[in-house]
Amino acid sequence: xxxxxxxxxxxxxxxxxxxxxxxxxxxxxxxxxxxxxxxxxxxxxxxxxxxxxxxxxxxxxxxxxxxxxxxxxxxxxxxxxxxxxxxxxxxxxxxxxxxxxxxxxxxxxxxxxxx
Amino acid sequence: xxxxxxxxxxxxxxxxxxxxxxxxxxxxxxxxxxxxxxxxxxxxxxxxxxxxxxxxxxxxxxxxxxxxxxxxxxxxxxxxxxxxxxxxxxxxxxxxxxxxxxxxxxxxxxxxxx
Numbered sequence: 001x002x003x004x005x006x007x008x009x010x011x012x013x014x015x016x017x018x019x020x021x022x023x024x025x026x027x028x029x030x031x032x033x034x035x036x037x038x039x040x041x042x043x044x045x046x047x048x049x050x051x052x053x054x055x056x057x058x059x060x061x062x063x064x065x066x067x068x069x070x071x072x073x074x075x076x077x078x079x080x081x082x083x084x085x086x087x088x089x090x091x092x093x094x095x096x097x098x099x100x101x102x103x104x105x106x107x108x109x110x111x112x113x114x115x
Numbered sequence: 116x117x118x119x120x121x122x123x124x125x126x127x128x129x130x131x132x133x134x135x136x137x138x139x140x141x142x143x144x145x146x147x148x149x150x151x152x153x154x155x156x157x158x159x160x161x162x163x164x165x166x167x168x169x170x171x172x173x174x175x176x177x178x179x180x181x182x183x184x185x186x187x188x189x190x191x192x193x194x195x196x197x198x199x200x201x202x203x204x205x206x207x208x209x210x211x212x213x214x215x216x217x218x219x220x221x222x223x224x225x226x227x228x229x
Contacts, residue, residue, distance in 0.1 A: 004157075006157075033217075040222065041222050041223075042119070042205050042207070042220030042221050042222050042223055043158065043205075043220050044220070045217040045218065048217070086155075088157050088158075090157070102148065102160050102163060102171055102173075103148075103150075103158075103160065103218065104160065105157030105158050105159070106157050107155075107156050107157050108155070108156065108157045110155065
């Protein structure tokens with residue numbers, strides 16, 4: 001069983017459309033992170049959300065943390081081809097020692113934006 | 116500021132062989148974590164090194180081992196390679212005393228086991 005379930009797994013849209021990606025769990029988290037990974041590169045952190053109900057905006061990207069801190073969403077407005085990539089949500093999970101740096105990721109959403 | 120660099124970028128090995136992957140952490144970072152990412156999946160945590168010692172391990176067998184050197188660079192070693200070890204191996208560095216600083220990932224090493 002995945003700790004984090006992301007949906008949809010694949011998303012193929014036209015430039016200018018809006019979209020939402022979801023990250024769900026039955027567990028409560030103190031914080032949750034969103035990353036974007038482009039082909040041939042490592043993941044890059046987009047945002048960290050820490051407070052239930054929190055909304056953060058990064059240009060055309062809007063991130064929301066659920067009130068119960070079990071789920072999160074990423075909404076992209078007027079998608080552009082440059083938004084194409086793998087979107088990952090991740091949470092810190094205990095694996096012994098300190099918890100810092102031990103991220104557990106969802107399986108990701110592969111987004112393709114066509115010109 | 117130098118980012119995280121990994122070498123080699125691509126590698127092809129045969130089942131049963133051994134492989135060593137290398138990572139140079141970002142300047143100022145003394146903690147290195149390794150992740151395995153299968154095609155189309157999210158990365159899975161292998162282990163973390165801090166002060167040259169393993170500081171936590173994910174669900175990977177002992178044939179996955181690592182080292183961290185005094186300059187904070189790190190190696191991932193995999194023995195007795197299996198076909199399922201084919202994946203992108205990502206290294207991420209972080210500053211151990213700053214829990215709010217993000218993980219900085221390298222671009223990975225693509226390992227193919229035939």
